[in-house]
Amino acid sequence: xxxSANLLRHETSPYLQQHAxxxxxxxxxxxxxxxxxxxxxxxxxxxxxxxxxxWCHVMAHESFENPETAALMNRLFVNIKVDxxxxxDIDHLYMNALHALGEQGGWxxxxxxxxxxxxxxxxxxxxxxxxxxxxxxxxxxxxxAAAWKEGDRGIARNGAAITRSLAAAAATRPGEPIADVAxxxxxxxxxxxxxxxxxxxxGAPKFPNPPIFRFLWQNACRTGEPAGTAALHLMLxxxxxxxxxxxxxxxxxxYATDAVWLVPHFEKMLYDNAQLxxxxxxxxxxxxxxxxxxxxxxxxGWMLRDMAAEKDADGNSAFAASxxxxxxGEEGRFYVWNAAEIDALLGADAVLFRNHYDIRAEGNWEGRxxxxxxxxxxxxxxxxxxxxxxxxxxxxxxxxPRPARDxxxxxxxxxxxxxxxxxxxxxxxxxxxxxxxxxxFAFVMAHLRAPDGRVQHAWRGGRIGAAGLLxxxxxxxxxxxxxxxxxxxxxxLVTAIRLADLAQAWFxxxxxxxxxTASDATDIPLGLATRxxxxxxxxxxxxxxxxxxxxxxxxxxxGEPIWRDRAEAVLRAFSxxxxxxxxxxxxxxxxxxxxxxxxxxxxxxxxxxxxxxxxAAALxxxxxxxxxxxxxxxxxxxxxxxxxxxxxxxxxAAFVCRHGACSLPVRTVPDLQRLLRPSPALEAGPTHPAx
Numbered sequence: 001x002x003x004s005a006n007l008l009r010h011e012t013s014p015y016l017q018q019h020a021x022x023x024x025x026x027x028x029x030x031x032x033x034x035x036x037x038x039x040x041x042x043x044x045x046x047x048x049x050x051x052x053x054x055w056c057h058v059m060a061h062e063s064f065e066n067p068e069t070a071a072l073m074n075r076l077f078v079n080i081k082v083d084x085x086x087x088x089d090i091d092h093l094y095m096n097a098l099h100a101l102g103e104q105g106g107w108x109x110x111x112x113x114x115x116x117x118x119x120x121x122x123x124x125x126x127x128x129x130x131x132x133x134x135x136x137x138x139x140x141x142x143x144x145a146a147a148w149k150e151g152d153r154g155i156a157r158n159g160a161a162i163t164r165s166l167a168a169a170a171a172t173r174p175g176e177p178i179a180d181v182a183x184x185x186x187x188x189x190x191x192x193x194x195x196x197x198x199x200x201x202x203g204a205p206k207f208p209n210p211p212i213f214r215f216l217w218q219n220a221c222r223t224g225e226p227a228g229t230a231a232l233h234l235m236l237x238x239x240x241x242x243x244x245x246x247x248x249x250x251x252x253x254x255y256a257t258d259a260v261w262l263v264p265h266f267e268k269m270l271y272d273n274a275q276l277x278x279x280x281x282x283x284x285x286x287x288x289x290x291x292x293x294x295x296x297x298x299x300x301g302w303m304l305r306d307m308a309a310e311k312d313a314d315g316n317s318a319f320a321a322s323x324x325x326x327x328x329g330e331e332g333r334f335y336v337w338n339a340a341e342i343d344a345l346l347g348a349d350a351v352l353f354r355n356h357y358d359i360r361a362e363g364n365w366e367g368r369x370x371x372x373x374x375x376x377x378x379x380x381x382x383x384x385x386x387x388x389x390x391x392x393x394x395x396x397x398x399x400x401p402r403p404a405r406d407x408x409x410x411x412x413x414x415x416x417x418x419x420x421x422x423x424x425x426x427x428x429x430x431x432x433x434x435x436x437x438x439x440x441f442a443f444v445m446a447h448l449r450a451p452d453g454r455v456q457h458a459w460r461g462g463r464i465g466a467a468g469l470l471x472x473x474x475x476x477x478x479x480x481x482x483x484x485x486x487x488x489x490x491x492x493l494v495t496a497i498r499l500a501d502l503a504q505a506w507f508x509x510x511x512x513x514x515x516x517t518a519s520d521a522t523d524i525p526l527g528l529a530t531r532x533x534x535x536x537x538x539x540x541x542x543x544x545x546x547x548x549x550x551x552x553x554x555x556x557x558x559g560e561p562i563w564r565d566r567a568e569a570v571l572r573a574f575s576x577x578x579x580x581x582x583x584x585x586x587x588x589x590x591x592x593x594x595x596x597x598x599x600x601x602x603x604x605x606x607x608x609x610x611x612x613x614x615x616a617a618a619l620x621x622x623x624x625x626x627x628x629x630x631x632x633x634x635x636x637x638x639x640x641x642x643x644x645x646x647x648x649x650x651x652x653a654a655f656v657c658r659h660g661a662c663s664l665p666v667r668t669v670p671d672l673q674r675l676l677r678p679s680p681a682l683e684a685g686p687t688h689p690a691x
Contacts (some may be wrong), residue, residue: 002369004025004074005025005050006019006020006021006022006023006024006025006026007026007027007028008020008022008026008027008028008130009021009367010028010034010080010088010150010414011465012192012408012458012461012463012464012465013051013083013408013460013465014027014051014404014406014408015049015050015051015056015083015084015085015086015406015408015458016081016083016086016343018051018060018181019060019064019081020230020281021623022060022064022065022067022070023064023065023067023070023071023074024070024073024074024079025070025073025241026063026075026079026080026081027080027081027314028080028081028522029046029076029080029081029087029090030383030523031522031523032639033078033080033637034105034115034117034525035096036078037078037113037115038115038490040078040115040277041078041079041115041277042076042077042115042148043077043110043112043113043114043115043120043144043145043543044077044078044079044080044112044113044114044115045073045078045079045080045110045141046065046080046082046094046109046110046111046119046310047075047079047080047081047082047096047108047109047110048081048082048083048084048090048091048107048109048110048111049081049082049083049084049095049107049108049109049110049516050083050093050255050322051083051085051086051108051262051321051322051404051406052086052266052267052268052269052322052323052325052404052406052407053107053108053267053325054266054267054325054326054331055107055108055124056107057138057326058063058125059125059126061127061329061446062128062137062454063128063137064582066503068691069128069136069137069141071137071142072138072141072142073141074101076141076145076438077112077141077145077364078115078161081219084107084133085321085322085408085410085458086170086408086410086458086466086557086632087466087495088455088457088469088471088516088533089516089517089521089541090634091109091468092516092532093166093524093525093526093530094109094111094113094119094122094449094486094535096110096166097122097162097165097166098119098122098123098124098164099160099168099495100161100162100165100166101121101122101158102678103123103124104124105124106124106125107124108124108125109122109124110122110123110124110125112136112144112524114155114604115263116525116526117525117526118122119158119361119443120155120156120158120159120164121155121158121163122656123140123254124146125437126140126475128350128510129222129434131504140601141418143278144318144574146603148619151447163529163530164676166310166327166530167525167529167530168535169534170262170529170530170531170532170533171533171577172509172511172513172533172573172576173573173575173577173580174443174511174572174573174574174576175572175574175575175576175577175578176572176576177568177571178571178573178574178575178588178591180222180588180592180595180596181472181590182575182578182581182588182591183219183222183588184219184223185397185578185581186215186581186582186585186588187216187219187220187228188690189323189544189582190212190215190216190582190585191216191228191231192610193411194228194231194235194624195259195470196234198234198236198238198259198260198261198661199230199231199234199235199236199237199238199239199261200235200239200261200550203259204256204257204258204259205255205256205257205265205275206244206255206256206258206259206260206261206420207233207254207255207256207539208209208239208252208255208275208276209539210272210275210276210278210279210539211275211537211545211585211586212539213232213235213279214232214275214278214279214282214589214624215585215586215588215589216228216229216231216232216496217229217232217279217282217283218593218624218625219588219592219625220627221622221623221624221625222592222596229286230280231285231664232279233283235294236276236279236280236283236295236342237291237509238261238291238624239252239261239276239574240291240295240373240407241254241261241291241372241373241374242260242261242372242373242641243256243261243263243264243365243370243371244256245298245350245371246298246302246335247357247372247390248270248397248473249298249305249306249372249394249395249397249426250297250298250299250301250305250392250484251268251273251298251301251302251303251306251333251580252268252272252273252299253265253266253267253268253325254268254269254272254539255270255551256482259483259565260358261372262364262370262372263365263370264332264335264370264452265325266325266326266331266332266335267322267323267324267325268302268321268322268323269321269322269413269539270303270307270319270321270322270410270413270414270417271412271413271416271539271540272539273299273302273303273417274413274420275416275420275541276299277296277299277417277420277424278419278420278422278423278553280292280296280424281296281420281423281424281426281427281428282427282514282622282624283622284427284428285295285427285620285621286459286622286643286656286677289565291376293428293533296424296428297428298539299558299617300421300430300433300436302423303319303417303436304436306405306505307319307323307325307405308320308323308331309322309407309409309443310407312443312446312447314442314446314448315365315439316439316440316441316443317440317443318409318414318439318443318444319413319414319417319438319440320405320406320407320408320409321406321408321409321560322405322406323404323405323406323412324403324404324406325371325403326403326404327400327402327403327404327586328401328403331678333400334367334397334400334401334403335370335397336368336369336370337359337369337393338363338367338368338369339354339359339360339361339363339369340356340627342354342369342393343360345392345393345396346389346392346393346455349385349388349389351384352382352386352389353376353386353389354513354636355375356373356374356377356386357369357371357372357373358370358371358372358373358376359371359376361422367583367691369465374690375576376635376672378668380502382545386494394475404653406599407457407460408436408459408460408465409443409447409448409458409459410456410457410458410473410629411444411448411456411457411459411468411472411475411476412457412469412472412474412475412476412540412569412653413475413540414440414441414443414444414475414476414479415444415472415474415476415477415478415622416477416478416479416480416540416541417437417440417474417480418435418437418440418441418476418483419437419478419479419666420481421440422434422437422479422482422483422486423482423619424484424594424618425445425486426486426616426619427620434483434486435487437479437482437483438483441479441480441483444476445495446463446466447459448472449679450468452502453498453499453502453507454468454471454473454502454506455468455470455473455474455476455499456468456471457469457471463604467518467521468518468519468620469516469518470507470514470516470543470544470547471516471519471540471542471543471546473499473503473507473543473547474503474543474546474549474550475502475541475546476499476548476551477495477496477500477503477546477550478496478546479497480493480495480499480548480549480554481493481496481553481554481627482518484496484557485619485627485628485629486619486628488632489629492545493558496550496554497554499550500547500551500554500563500566501546502644503547503568506518506519506520507519507543509533509558511533511569511572511573512566512568512569512570512572512573512575513569513570513573514533514543514544514547514570515531515533516531516532516533517531517532526647526662528683535584535586535587536580536583536584537583537584540587542584542586542587543574543591544570544574544586544587545585545586545587545590546582547570548567548570548571548584548586548587548590548591548594549586549593550591551563551564551570551590551594552564552567552590552593552594552597553564553593553597553627555567555594556593556597556599556657557599557627557629558638558640558641558642559637559638559640559641559642560638560640561640564594566628567590567594568588568594570587571587571590571591571594574587574652587622589625592625593624596624596658596659597627597658597659598623598625598626598627598630598656598657598658599626599627599628599629599656599657600621600626600627600654600655600656600657600672600676601629601631601637601641601643601646601654601655601657601662602614602618602628602629602630602631602652602653602654602667603631603632603646603647603648603649603652603653603654603655604632604648604649604652604653605624605632605648605652606630606632608659609654610667611652612649613668614653614654614667614669614672615628615670616643617654617669617672617673618672618676619677621673621676621677622676622677623676626676629643631643631646631647631648632648637650641656641678642660642661642662643655643662645658646662651667652667653665653666653667653670654666654667656672656676662673
């Protein structure tokens with residue numbers, strides 16, 4: 001039965017609650033909304049966005065808060081609002097539908113569906129009046145509603161064609177195992193896309209694309225070719241100096257709108273910062289950099305200070321999802337300055353600060369100043385003065401109205417953050433970061449776990465907001481394995497195995513690949529043929545890529561053939577489309593890990609300084625394809641593991657196991673590091689010096 005009301009106030013999502021007072025009769029996604037559309041024979045207007053999205057706010061203010069536009073929407077459509085972060089499965093499905101129409105994706109995503117969820121037309125942002133070659137939103141509403149009412153055959157044709165396209169996108173492309181030659185070909189293709197001067201991929205806008213650069217780094221670890229490591233170094237240096245980094249509060253924005261990393265789209269996302277922290281740690285592990293150490297400290301500082309979600313009764317806290325781009329109705333207002341403000345705050349130090357951070361009277365963006373680092377301090381005294389200046393500006397900025405924070409807890413994004421914190425703790429010698437990782441892991445496993453053990457996707461205010469997806473099981477399994485290697489608690493390994501088994505039970509297809517949604521999901525439209533499945537990485541790694549990584553690492557940790565078999569099945573399911581492999585860097589890193597991965601087994605009491613030093617060196621290895629194990633007492637390794645028979649030993653030692661065999665014992669850190677870093681390519685910096 002149709003209810004003339006906005007139903008979003010009952011939802012947990014901050015994004016949906018942002019729209020709870022709209023005059024639009026919004027419904028959350030679900031069977032009830034689809035049934036309402038079917039009963040009324042009305043098309044569905046589906047609007048997808050997220051809390052930190054600037055253009056989502058713009059369209060909301062211009063159209064969804066407008067009583068006349070809302071009345072038109074309510075009369076002609078059943079209106080459904082979706083938080084893409086809470087329901088990435090629904091977002092993925094309809095974003096693919098938009099791409100099938102030949103349109104460029106983005107948010108807000110605006111799709112028009114038949115009552116059974118079949119998409120027939122769509123776009124992104126629509127202005128309130130015709131402009132930029134786009135019709136007004138009201139023109140779109142009236143035109144599509146009229147076509148629906150008149151039974152326009154184009155609607156049925158579009159819906160059928162899009163559904164076929166979605167089925168094709170969800171299909172696997174089986175092939176042979178992904179060999180090293182395929183990894184090299186994909187790396188070469190991706191390197192041709194990189195910007196040799198400014199780093200990242202060519203052109204604007206500039207996104208960091210962490211899965212791509214992590215693959216380039218890992219492939220260079222295997223081959224010894226310096227181009228991949230240089231590409232990552234260059235991107236991280238340019239980003240670390242640019243306006244995309246918050247030089248006062250830490251953390252990176254989601255992307256830069258220009259080609260030189262100056263002008264950010266000011267929203268900050270947990271998933272970006274987690275992956276960039278991991279990359280900063282890997283590069284620093286190979287070639288220690290004061291800049292990368294400082295940026296890692298800034299990222300973690302932002303995470304712990306501004307992104308810690310509410311604590312539970314045990315004192316544990318996970319991480320919130322994002323911070324908005326807007327404050328006081330203006331994008332970037334919280335972050336930008338003018339020269340007069342800085343002069344007044346810094347006094348005698350203003351000239352020094354202006355010279356280092358590109359502060360001009362005319363501004364460097366729309367008359368305002370975005371801080372970017374133009375040069376390194378020349379002396380230790382200068383560095384201290386600049387740090388003092390940043391502290392003064394940070395304190396002044398804290399008095400401004402803050403951007404809103406989306407404080408829901410997402411399991412997959414937290415999994416990325418936990419794994420990155422574990423690596424960064426080892427590389428930068430910050431054990432308190434590992435404790436933060438443990439706290440977040442404990443929170444997620446306590447509050448987002450279903451009775452059957454699956455990890456649910458979203459949580460806020462004591463309520464689950466969305467059911468678990470493949471990405472949640474995979475990312476939290478990766479987090480469990482990162483903690484297992486860092487701390488050696490067998491319970492973490494048990495958890496990772498349990499999550500991998502649950503993914504197999506609820507998400508796996510017969511060919512070994514994994515669907516995004518569980519087999520018992522009840523609100524996925526369009527039937528089994530279009531059930532979402534992908535190995536292509538976006539800003540967040542794909543579930544199939546992460547799960548392949550989990551299975552490959554479980555093989556190296558346990559030696560059990562079942563994990564190799566499962567990992568190979570995932571890789572084979574997608575390897576038949578060779579031309580598409582560069583779009584699947586996570587799958588490629590898993591293929592490299594499976595075939596070329598290293599297991600370092602450290603024997604000896606971890607309390608022994610020599611054993612602790614070997615463990616620390618192994619955990620801080622710059623090659624992501626290294627797994628770390630402890631041999632501290634029987635029973636340790638199955639007969640299938642190459643380290644079978646290695647025990648605690650009389651004195652600490654490390655064994656480096658590759659391709660089914662282990663090295664002779666190594667007893668010093670330099671000897672272990674030489675085995676784990678066989679090529680000087682890992683130490684290669686960017687091909688162009690930093691400005």
